[in-house]
Amino acid sequence: MTPDWSPLEDELSRWQKAGLILPLWWRDDDAVQVTPELDRLTMLSERLNMPVHIAVIPEPAEWALAEMVERRPALIPVVHGWAHRNHAPSGEKKAEFQLHRPMPAILSEARQGLARLRDLFGPALRPMFVPPWNRIAPEIVEELPGLGYRVVSTATPRKRAEPVAGLCQINTHLDPIDWRGSRSLLDPQRLIAQVTDQLGDRREGRADNDEPYGILTHHLVHDAAIWAFTEALLSRLMNGPARPWIMEKDEEKQ
Template identity: 65%
Template sequence: MSPDWQPLMIELQRWEQADLTLPLWWRDDDAITVTPQLEKLTLISVQLGLPVHLAVIPQPAEVSLAEYVSDQAALIPVVHGWAHQNHAPIGEKKAEFRLHQPIEAIVSDARAGLTRLRNLFGDQLRPMFVPPWNRIDPKVTAHLRGLGFRIVSTSTPRKTPLAAPGLEQVNTHLDPIDWRGTRGLADPEELISQVVTLLQDRRAGLADNAEAFGVLTHHLVHDQDIWTFTKDLLHRLLDGPGVPWIAPCNKTLGEPE
């Protein structure tokens, strides 16, 4: 049964009446190699006209992925940590870039991730760091600009435009997967309600509408319900106030300051 999109359509009409635009971006995590799921993600991106920022795990990333992405303008590679390895002790939330190792080792992993993906993707790579599980310690964040990154991306509405001097924060705001339950599509009515609330906050000036509104997906674990909902949501946003946002290039990517 199709979800009730009417609450969202009403909110989008209010955006139109207020002559507002919504910067909109798409991030998809955990790419390593070419799969049928990645090909489906690419097709949907092309159909929507909304590029996907593909968060690639550097350590296991395959050359075949870089070869595929080189022919796909719809896919924009960014750095997804290093090995997507959990260093947190039992009982703590999973993290690769919190202070569970010496800071020197953590920064070295971030540097290695940038170097490996720059070698694989060249100028296609955007200077964005996406920590696995959307968790990173501020002391680690403070080093990212010096490594060559210009953007860090986690989740939930940002509190400030900059995560550190010279480092922009551009987060994701909606993840359609029910990670703690079925690992399928979360309740679509609740997801729609979440989007409406987030948009209302932006329209009312309670949240930063200069931050691109991010939808987060994980192509490797999608079922058909997740694909369908994601495509329908993005289509409605783009038909309304949504304007595609793409992370900027940086010719000095990877060169410390």
């Protein structure tokens, strides 16, 4: 069944009539190497003229990925933890950067992640820290600026623009994958309603429209339904009030 996009289209029309701009960004997690799925992500990004921040896992990341990024400026690398390894005890939610280990070991991995990806990507790398599974202890967040990070990114609307001095929070707000069920696309009408409600809250001042609205994807596990929905959603946003947000480079002012 074809989704009914009219609720979102009506909301986007309200934005345009009000002369509002939606800052929009795209984050895609778990890049390690060049794959057909990454090629497809890149082509979609270029077709939409919508850059995608790829969260790269530092420990297993391959040089070929850096070579691809050098050729394809639509791909913007950021740091995705260290090894995407779960350290939580059995029965707890998966996490790599919660306080399940000594703090020095945790901070060492966060520091190594930034250093290794700077070696791989050079100035193309943005110093954004994306903790695997979107989970990170507040005590670790406090240390990120001292390690060289300027942005932390998890999920759901941020509580504060700067969780600590010198560090911005730029989260994601919509993940189309049914992780706990089919691992395919969630009910598209539910997703359309979610986006529509979130944008309505921003338009009416109940939510922070200074925070870029984030779409989260995972190219390695997409099926045809996820690819199709992602393209349809981003196309509508880009044809409406959305303007791409791109994290600036180290040498540029954030």
